[in-house]
Amino acid sequence: MITGWDRLGTRTIAPMRLYADRPVLRTRQLTADLLLLGWALLWVLVARAVHAAVLVLAEPGVQLESLGRSIGDTMGDAAGVAGDVPLVGDDLSSPFRSLGESGDGVAGAGQGLQDAVHTLAWVLAVALVVIPVGWALVRWATWRLGWAREATAAGGLDVELLAARAVATAPLPALAGLPTGTGAAWRAGDASAVRALADLELRRLGLRPGSEAGVDGAQLR
Incomplete structure (x- = not known):
């Protein structure tokens, strides 16, 4: 104001x-506003598609985590059974426990891969919205808000x-x-x-x- x-x-x-009185300029302003909204919507949809596509890369991590947990659980059960053997139970269960720990490590690696892919997906999605929409918003605001300020001031002169x-x-x-x-x-x-x-x-x-x-x-x- x-x-x-x-x-x-x-x-x-x-x-x-916010808008001019003369039809030609007002039409240009309305068109610019609608184009900005359409541009923002377009890049939001692109970002959603890219986010979903990148998340597909996390599938190997899911499988790796599942495999590691399966190995860890199986070897843990085997270590428990071997540990029940009298006298030599500890010696028999030790290799199974080692394999179980290795399985847990594999599961952790799979989870780490999933986390990295999820982070990458979000970073790409945000960048795909912020950069092009921010660029368009700056150009739009420079013209539209500059005009609004001048036109409002002119109404008070x-x-x-x-x-x-x-x-x-x-x-x-x-x-x-x-x-x-x-x-x-x-x-x-x-x-x-x-x-x-x-x-x-x-x-x-x-x-x-x-x-x-x-x-x-x-x-x-």
């Missing part, structure tokens, strides 16, 4: 403009300031399209020349002529 003061010293607040702005920044072809002598008339304070220049600036912003502040001397703060 833009705040200002009228000639009576009352503080005024102009609502933020009087015609004299808008005319001065047009004289300083309007493209030369646009100024050349004004009636001959407009510049001299503006310097002399001619109301029609001031109005013409102010309308030129409003048209540049896609606003309707006469949409500026109706109180002379409004100042932005």
Whole structure:
């Protein structure tokens, strides 16, 4: 929002403009907004597909973990049975316990592979959303929010300031399209020349002529 003061010293607040009054620019703005949403949705879908595809790589890790746990459980049971043999139980169960520990190691390696694949899947998914959508969002915000700030500020300016702005920044072809002598008339304070220049600036912003502040001397703060 833009705040200002009228000639009576009352503080005024102009609502933020989001869209232009003129159909051509408003259509471009709406199109840009929809394209941004579509672009974001597209990359979210791509990220979901890539995430699912990368998770397929975790399947060998699942099988490896299952194999390791199976070996560990089997060797653990065998070690228990061998340990029950009198006198030589400890010696007989020792190899089985070693194999069981190896199976647990294999299971741990399988789990580690799954964790690595899951991490990779999430990193790729996030990157596929953040990078392209962030790039588009920056470009969109630079144009859309920049316009919104200028258009909102223009709504709080009087015609004299808008005319001065047009004289300083309007493209030369646009100024050349004004009636001959407009510049001299503006310097002399001619109301029609001031109005013409102010309308030129409003048209540049896609606003309707006469949409500026109706109180002379409004100042932005």
